[in-house]
Every structure is written in C-alpha cells, then in structure tokens.
Amino acid sequence: MADIKATMVFARADGKNATISVSDADPAVTPAEINAAMDQILTRNVFAPDNIALVKKVSGKLISTTTQDFEMTV
Numbered sequence: 429m430a431d432i433k434a435t436m437v438f439a440r441a442d443g444k445n446a447t448i449s450v451s452d453a454d455p456a457v458t459p460a461e462i463n464a465a466m467d468q469i470l471t472r473n474v475f476a477p478d479n480i481a482l483v484k485k486v487s488g489k490l491i492s493t494t495t496q497d498f499e500m501t502v
Contacts, residue, residue: 431493436466438482445486446477462488
C-alpha cells in the first residue's frame with residue numbers, strides 16, 4: 429500500500445520556513461499544479477503560522493511511502 433503526500437514549503441516573513449502537507453494527494457499532480465496551489469496560498473494569505481505571514485515559495489514535492497504489514501505469529 430502506498431501513501432502519497434504533497435508537501436509545500438514556504439518562507440515566512442521572519443526568515444524561517446513553514447511546511448504545509450496534504451495527505452492522500454493525487455499521485456498524478458503536476459509541478460504546475462503544485463506551483464499554482466502555492467501561488468493561491470500566498471495570494472489569498474490564508475495561512476499565517478504563529479501569526480507570521482508566508483512570503484514566498486521554497487519547494488514543493490510529492491512524497492510516496494510504501495508500507496508493508498507483516499502478520500505476527502504467537
């Protein structure tokens with residue numbers, strides 16, 4: 429079973445970074461779509477971690493994690 433997470437990193441006004449992650453992301457999401465989403469987040473100014481504004485995009489990525497469960501014997 430694979431889990432896909434979209435991770436977007438922004439620079440804050442205080443020079444630190446803030447990360448927004450979206451679980452169960454579409455594995456077909458494109459770099460253009462991630463960029464557009466990040467642009468919208470910045471334009472609408474809806475997130476301000478610790479009341480500090482996000483000021484620019486740093487990075488965006490899809491992270492795929494594969495998990496394999498094992499049956500335990502007693």
